[in-house]
Amino acid sequence: MASALPRVLVLNGPNLGRLGVREPEIYGHASMADLEIAAARWGAELGLEVEARQTDGESEIVGWLHEAVDAGAHVVLNPAAFTHYSYALRDAAAQVTTADLLLVEVHLSNPATRESFRHYSVVAGIATGTVAGFGFDSYRLALSAIAGKLGA
Numbered sequence: 757m758a759s760a761l762p763r764v765l766v767l768n769g770p771n772l773g774r775l776g777v778r779e780p781e782i783y784g785h786a787s788m789a790d791l792e793i794a795a796a797r798w799g800a801e802l803g804l805e806v807e808a809r810q811t812d813g814e815s816e817i818v819g820w821l822h823e824a825v826d827a828g829a830h831v832v833l834n835p836a837a838f839t840h841y842s843y844a845l846r847d848a849a850a851q852v853t854t855a856d857l858l859l860v861e862v863h864l865s866n867p868a869t870r871e872s873f874r875h876y877s878v879v880a881g882i883a884t885g886t887v888a889g890f891g892f893d894s895y896r897l898a899l900s901a902i903a904g905k906l907g908a
C-alpha cells in the first residue's frame with residue numbers, strides 16, 4: 757500500500773558524496789551513506805517519508821527538483837558549491853516553493869563564517885528557510901521544521 761506520509765527529498769550537491777574523506781575538520785567523519793540512513797530514521801520519527809540523494813551533476817539535481825514539484829514532495833536541499841552561483845538550481849528550487857511545497861536550504865558548515873565567496877546564496881531568497889552550521893544536525897533540524905510546519 758502506498759505511504760500516506762508527507763514525502764521529503766533530501767537532495768545533496770557536488771562533493772558531498774565525499775563526506776568523511778573531504779575536509780573532515782569542516783564536514784565531519786561520517787559519510788553520505790551514514791546521512792542517508794540517519795535521514796530516513798529521523799523521517800520515520802517525525803512522520804515523514806524521507807529519501808536522501810547526492811549528485812555531482814547540476815542537471816541531475818535540477819531534474820530532482822522538477823521531480824519533487826511533480827510528485828508534491830517537500831525538499832531539504834544542500835546545494836553545496838551550487839549554492840553560490842547556480843541560477844539553474846535557484847530557478848528549479850523556486851518552482852518548489854511557488855508550488856506551495858516547503859524547501860529548507862541546509863549546510864553542514866556555516867558558510868557565513870567562511871571564505872567570502874560562500875557568503876552569498878542564490879537559493880536563500882526563494883527558500884522557506886535555512887539551517888546552517890550544525891553538521892548532520894542541520895538536516896535533522898530542517899526535517900523537524902518541515903514536520904512542524906505540516907503539523908505532521
Ligand code: DQA
Pocket residue numbers: 770771772834835836837838839862863864865866867874
Ligand atoms: C556546504 C557549504 C558550501 O559552501 C560548500 O561548497 C559545500 C558544502 C555545507 O554543507 O557546509 O560543498 O554546502
